[in-house]
């Protein structure tokens with residue numbers, strides 16, 4: 001496949017290595033000051049850029065009939081617009097807050113645990129995420145997915161809050177430490193015990209591989225998909 005990388009930072013560079021190992025070609029690398037690029041040179045685009053440009057990167061691909069995979073977080077207020085545009089133009093689009101296989105399994109564990117805990121009112125849930133100090137958004141996209149999935153499955157919670165102690169909300173704590181690639185933990189705490197499930201990324205390879213696998217999977221398809229479609233889980 002001929003791949004366009006929209007965003008050539010930590011993730012763009014890791015994706016490049018994995019894509020080449022898997023026999024693909026990088027035909028375009030778009031960074032901050034690149035404006036007039038020709039996206040139609042690519043078979044597929046992979047966007048790991050910054051929150052303020054993700055939606056315009058994605059729209060440009062859809063408007064030019066280029067399938068697009070986006071892992072950029074912090075732009076979800078525009079997600080429904082991207083979905084509508086994709087349907088209108090019969091494009092192909094996948095957004096995931098986290099492309100790693102491990103985290104997508106963790107998402108399923110989180111939903112199952114939330115269903116099991118739903119009737120156990122003595123436990124209070126919280127979410128913690130830890131990332132490197134260059135991260136622009138908080139909470140992480142993955143923490144938002146985890147909290148929203150708990151809200152869907154657990155009858156006690158209707159909203160999440162960042163860095164606040166609210167007994168009726170899911171409290172999310174976001175820590176920024178050195179070069180941490182991404183750690184997420186869900187904790188249920190009662191007077192008598194604590195249950196924690198945790199995912200720790202050791203590096204960025206898992207995110208990057210998942211994004212390349214999603215790009216391979218979407219070729220020839222039209223529609224809006226998720227990583228559950230790609231990995232056939234959930």
Ligand SMILES: NC(=O)C1=CN([C@@H]2O[C@H](COP(=O)(O)OP(=O)(O)OC[C@H]3O[C@@H](n4cnc5c(N)ncnc54)[C@H](OP(=O)(O)O)[C@@H]3O)[C@@H](O)[C@H]2O)C=CC1
Pocket residue numbers: 006007008009010011012030031032033048049050051053057070071072073074096097098099100207
């Ligand atoms: N879904 C997932 O699995 C994962 C998602 N992410 C998310 O991916 C995004 C990128 O992460 P990461 O690579 O670590 O961040 P980086 O900051 O390392 O890379 C972002 C890159 O985007 C570039 N950029 C800035 N403006 C534009 C523009 N207009 N068009 C294209 N690119 C632009 C930046 O350039 P410059 O530095 O010159 O400003 C930078 O090179 C983040 O939102 C992060 O949360 C990260 C890991 C996994």
Ligand SMILES: O=C(O)C1=N[C@H](C(=O)O)C[C@H](O)C1
Pocket residue numbers: 073097098131135139140141142143181182183
């Ligand atoms: O910015 C990062 O690095 C990461 N961002 C994603 C997120 O916001 O959830 C995924 C991963 O945790 C790394």
